[in-house]
Amino acid sequence: MRVLGMISGTSHDGIDVAVVDLEPRGQALHATIMHHTSVPYPSDLRRRLIEAMPPAPVGFDVVCELDTRIGQAFAAAAVEAVEAVGAVDVVCTHGQTVYHWVDGDRALGTLQIGQPAWIAEATGATVVSDVRSADIAAGGQGAPLVPLLDVRLLAAPATDRVAAALNLGGIANMTVCGPGADPVAWDIGPANALVDAVVTDAPGAATYDRDGELAASGTVVPSLLDALLDSPYFAQPAPKSTGKELFNLDYVRAALARAGVGPSLPDLVATLTELTAISVSQAVARAGVEVLVASGGGVRNPVLMRRIDEQLPGVHVTTSDDLGVPSDHKEAVAFALIGWASVHGLAGNMPSCTGAAGPRVLGTISAASPLPTPLAAWPERLVFG
The missing domain is CATH 3.30.420.40 (ATPase, nucleotide binding domain)
Incomplete structure (x- = not known):
């Protein structure tokens, strides 16, 4: 069929x-x-x-x-x-x-x-x-519904290790499978949604940070990063789901106001990229994941993927391409x-x-x-x- x-x-x-x-x-x-x-x-x-x-x-x-x-x-x-x-x-x-x-x-x-x-x-x-x-x-x-595929893709690595499938679309979500345990999945928070929102809102024709170029040219603003991470959603237990009803341009503007900063676009994008890397890495670490299989548009952002890898020492990070799924x-x-x-x-x-x-x-x-x-x-x- x-x-x-x-x-x-x-x-x-x-x-x-x-x-x-x-x-x-x-x-x-x-x-x-x-x-x-x-x-x-x-x-x-x-x-x-x-x-x-x-x-x-x-x-x-x-x-x-x-x-x-x-x-x-x-x-x-x-x-x-x-x-x-x-x-x-x-x-x-x-x-x-x-x-x-x-x-x-x-x-x-x-x-x-x-x-x-x-x-x-x-x-x-x-x-x-x-x-x-x-x-x-x-x-x-x-949501997420992708676990129907994820648990079957992860069947081999999850027989003896805790494995997770991470999707980096507008919203980051993850499916976790491990030996002798039922799979769990949840929306972690923003992946590309906030970066796309600020780039689209800025003057110019771009709608996303192509190849992470803006993030690579900017510097993370610590006070803004703290304000962005200060959402009750990140602490909620799974199962949970979210979307652009929460993580939208107004979310960024409110964080900017609380932090009292007005960064350049590269610094803003670098900070939002770091927000995704930190929230994802914390979720992966808390779940005890040993093998992480990433997919979604975010895998084409080398800055994001490098920061996730750097914050997860000992975790084998790969992509779903290696398992036969683009x-x-x-x-x-x-x-x-x-x-x-x-x-x-x-x-x-x-x-x-x-x-x-x-x-x-x-x-x-x-x-x-x-x-x-x-x-x-x-x-x-x-x-x-």
């Missing part, structure tokens, strides 16, 4: 796409990644989306417009993927998160937009959408796996990671043809290649 996984993450710069051929053979699920790429949002759509993100007040007219335009952008990206590899059986679309409603330590709701009807119309495939809501309805955080598109591969699970009647969440009351089949399924016969249980292994 060919499944197209699609997601636009909290950096909301475009759509990550992966087509994965998934075939059960005996006790193993064999996965072949046939195609993976990123499709940027049109510049006017990205600008419109940024303008509507929290804390900006918007009306349902804006929500309707963005739901339609993002759905059309996802449909166009899906068509490009189909043209590259041929027809797909299932599309699993995460859409674009625009609000994740958290009160204290409990997630109350979540909203991903990008109307899936446009994808179904463009591809003729079965579409799985709205994948987070079932977990939240069962008392979970609705680090830039691991989340898209994960959502392809979730889509495959949903159409086979298998749970896609991991309750020990999200805090849900139990396993749940995820998503709303818009079936273009009869669904396959449900499977009684997950295959024992996931094999790439």
Whole structure:
């Protein structure tokens, strides 16, 4: 079965796409990644989306417009993927998160937009959408959902060591697996979100710190770093989830005001990069991780990766590329796996990671043809290649 996984993450710069051929053979699920790429949002759509993100007040007219335009952008990206590899059986679309409603330590709701009807119309495939809501309805955080893939990727190193999969997207999240223990996962805090926000807000055309050049040319401001780290979220126990409702441009401005500083853009970016390195490293150390497998756009930032490595002596740091999954598109591969699970009647969440009351089949399924016969249980292994 060919499944197209699609997601636009909290950096909301475009759509990550992966087509994965998934075939059960005996006790193993064999996965072949046939195609993976990123499709940027049109510049006017990205600008419109940024303008509507929290804390900006918007009306349902804006929500309707963005739901339609993002759905059309996802449909166009899906068509490009189909043209590259041929027809797909299932599309699993995460859409674009625009609000994740958290009160204290409990997630109350979540909203991903990008109307899936446009994808179904463009591809003729079965579409799985709205994948987070079932977990939240069962008392979970609705995030992270990538542990469905992570625990299978980490199966080998976690047999005798504590291993973790770290995703450095807009928000940093981590899945931890160890011998004889249930996996746990949570959102750590900002990865690229705050750097992207300040770079986008500054004069110029850049929207992120390419290759960590700004961070490399700046100097960390200690008083600002302390103010940025002074959030109750970092001390909350897992499971927990967060997003740009908390870690946004206003969060940076408030920290600047408390610290009483006005740093240059390079110094500000260097400090925000250090915030990510410290919060991630502290979480990894507290979890007793011995092997850390990183993915996401942050792995392309040499300053961030070097600082994480420097603060974790004795921890073997690598990337998901070494395990057969492209680090830039691991989340898209994960959502392809979730889509495959949903159409086979298998749970896609991991309750020990999200805090849900139990396993749940995820998503709303818009079936273009009869669904396959449900499977009684997950295959024992996931094999790439």
